[in-house]
Amino acid sequence: MTYFNVDKIKYEGSKSNNIYSFKYYNPEEKLGDKTMAEHLRFSVAYWHTFTADLSDPFGVGTAERDWDNLDEMGKSKARVEAIFEFMEKLNIEYFCFHDVDIAPEGKTLKESNENLDIIVDLIQEKMQQTGKKLLWNTTNNFTHERFVHGAATSSNAEVYAYAAAKVKKSLEIAKKLGSENFVFWGGREGYESLLNTDMKLELDNLANFFKMAKSYAEEIGYEGQFLIEPKPKEPTSHQYDTDVATGHAFLQKYGLDNIFKFNIEANHATLAGHTFQHELRYARDNGLLGSVDANQGHPLLGWDTDEFPTDVYDTTLAMYEILKNGGLNPGGLNFDAKPRRTSFKQEDLLLTHIAGMDTFALGLRVAYKMIEDNFFENIINKKYQTFSEGIGKQIVEGTTSFKELEEYAHNITKIENESDHLEVIKTQINQYILNINNGD
Numbered sequence: 001m002t003y004f005n006v007d008k009i010k011y012e013g014s015k016s017n018n019i020y021s022f023k024y025y026n027p028e029e030k031l032g033d034k035t036m037a038e039h040l041r042f043s044v045a046y047w048h049t050f051t052a053d054l055s056d057p058f059g060v061g062t063a064e065r066d067w068d069n070l071d072e073m074g075k076s077k078a079r080v081e082a083i084f085e086f087m088e089k090l091n092i093e094y095f096c097f098h099d100v101d102i103a104p105e106g107k108t109l110k111e112s113n114e115n116l117d118i119i120v121d122l123i124q125e126k127m128q129q130t131g132k133k134l135l136w137n138t139t140n141n142f143t144h145e146r147f148v149h150g151a152a153t154s155s156n157a158e159v160y161a162y163a164a165a166k167v168k169k170s171l172e173i174a175k176k177l178g179s180e181n182f183v184f185w186g187g188r189e190g191y192e193s194l195l196n197t198d199m200k201l202e203l204d205n206l207a208n209f210f211k212m213a214k215s216y217a218e219e220i221g222y223e224g225q226f227l228i229e230p231k232p233k234e235p236t237s238h239q240y241d242t243d244v245a246t247g248h249a250f251l252q253k254y255g256l257d258n259i260f261k262f263n264i265e266a267n268h269a270t271l272a273g274h275t276f277q278h279e280l281r282y283a284r285d286n287g288l289l290g291s292v293d294a295n296q297g298h299p300l301l302g303w304d305t306d307e308f309p310t311d312v313y314d315t316t317l318a319m320y321e322i323l324k325n326g327g328l329n330p331g332g333l334n335f336d337a338k339p340r341r342t343s344f345k346q347e348d349l350l351l352t353h354i355a356g357m358d359t360f361a362l363g364l365r366v367a368y369k370m371i372e373d374n375f376f377e378n379i380i381n382k383k384y385q386t387f388s389e390g391i392g393k394q395i396v397e398g399t400t401s402f403k404e405l406e407e408y409a410h411n412i413t414k415i416e417n418e419s420d421h422l423e424v425i426k427t428q429i430n431q432y433i434l435n436i437n438n439g440d
C-alpha cells in the first residue's frame with residue numbers, strides 16, 4: 001500500500017513553483033566539509049505526524065488519515081509502514097517517538113510492553129531494510145491519568161515506580177534500535193501550587209530517577225546521549241525544567257552535568273520569555289547543546305502551538321549557533337511540529353515538512369555565509385576590543401584587583417563609549433537573507 005502518492009521530493013531550486021519540491025534544501029550539496037543533510041540531520045516526530053489527530057481543547061480531531069478505521073494494533077502497524085515511506089519520499093534520515101506513539105497501552109504494564117515488542121520488531125526490520133535511524137526515543141509519563149501528580153516528581157511512590165518501569169523499557173528499546181539520544185521532557189514534572197508541594201523532595205526524587213536511569217543504561221550497555229528538554233509551563237503552571245539555565249543549575253547541584261545535554265525546542269524557549277537563539281547560545285557556551293526540536297510558536301499566542309518553522313530570521317540565527325557549535329551530531333533537527341488544524345489532509349504532512357526543511361536549509365545557507373565573512377565575529381571583536389589589551393586583558397585573565405582598578409579609574413580623563421549601530425546590523429542581516437546565492 002502507498003500512503004503518499006508523490007514521487008521522491010527533489011531539489012528544484014528557488015525559482016521552482018512546484019510545491020512538492022525543495023527550493024533551498026539540496027541534501028547532497030556541500031557547505032564546507034559537510035553536506036546539507038549532514039549539517040541539518042532532519043528528523044520526523046512520530047507523535048505529531050503519525051499519531052495526533054489535530055484535535056484542540058475546543059474541537060475534535062480533523063485529520064484525515066488512511067489508518068483511521070483500523071483497530072488500535074492495525075493503526076500502529078500501518079503507521080510504521082507510513083513513516084518509513086514518508087522518510088524515503090522526503091529524504092529524511094531520522095525519526096523520534098514516545099513509547100505510547102508507536103503502540104497502544106495495554107491494561108497492564110506487561111500488556112503494554114508486549115504491544116511495544118511487536119511494533120519495535122517491525123520498526124527494527126524497516127530500519128534494517130531502509131537504513132533510516134532513530135534520533136531519539138522517550139517515554140510518555142504524562143498523558144495517562146495515573147500521572148495526574150507527575151511521574152518522577154509524583155507525590156505517590158507507586159506512580160514513581162510505574163514511571164521508572166516505563167523508562168526502563170524505553171531504554172531497552174533505545175538499545176535495541178540504536179537510538180542516538182534519549183530524551184527526558186518533564187511532562188507533568190512541576191506543580192500547580194506551592195501550597196501543597198514539597199519542592200525539595202520532588203527535585204531530590206527527580207535527581208535519583210535520572211541517576212537510576214543512567215545506571216540502568218550503563219548496565220545494558222546503552223550509550224546514547226541523555227538529553228533534558230526544558231519547558232517553563234504547560235501542562236503545569238511551573239515546570240521544573242524551566243529553561244536551559246535552570247536545568248543546568250539542577251544538573252550541577254546533583255552532579256548530573258556530565259551525563260546530560262539539552263534538547264532545545266524553539267517554542268519552549270519563547271514560552272520561557274527567551275528567544276530560541278538565547279537558549280541555543282546558553283547551551284553552546286556551556287558545552288550542553290545536544291539536539292533541537294525545530295518548530296515555532298505563534299507571536300500572538302502564549303501557548304505551545306508547535307508550528308512548523310517558516311521564519312527565516314529565526315532559522316538563520318539558530319543555524320548560526322548550531323554551526324558555531326560544530327553541528328549537533330549525535331543530535332539533530334527534529335520537527336516537533338504539527339500542521340494547523342485546518343491543514344488536515346494527509347498530503348499536508350509532506351507540505352509542512354517541506355516548508356520546515358526549506359526554511360532551515362535557507363537559514364543554514366545564510367548562516368554559513370555570515371560565518372565565512374566573520375560577520376558577527378567582527379562586530380563582537382570590535383565591541384569588546386578594550387578587553388583584548390591593557391587593563392581589559394588583565395580583567396579577563398583575572399590578574400587585577402579592585403585597588404588597581406581604582407588607581408586606573410583615577411587616571412581616566414574622559415570615557416568614550418561607542419554606538420552599537422544595532423539597526424545597521426539588522427539591515428545587514430536582511431541583506432544577507434535577500435542576497436543569498438542559492439547556486440541557481
Ligand code: XLS
Pocket residue numbers: 098138183185229231265293304336
Ligand atoms: C511537549 C514536548 C514533548 C517532548 C517529548 O511540549 O515538546 O513533545 O518533545 O516528550
Ligand code: CA
Pocket residue numbers: 185229265293336
Ligand atoms: Ca519537544
Ligand code: CA
Pocket residue numbers: 265267268304306336
Ligand atoms: Ca512543544
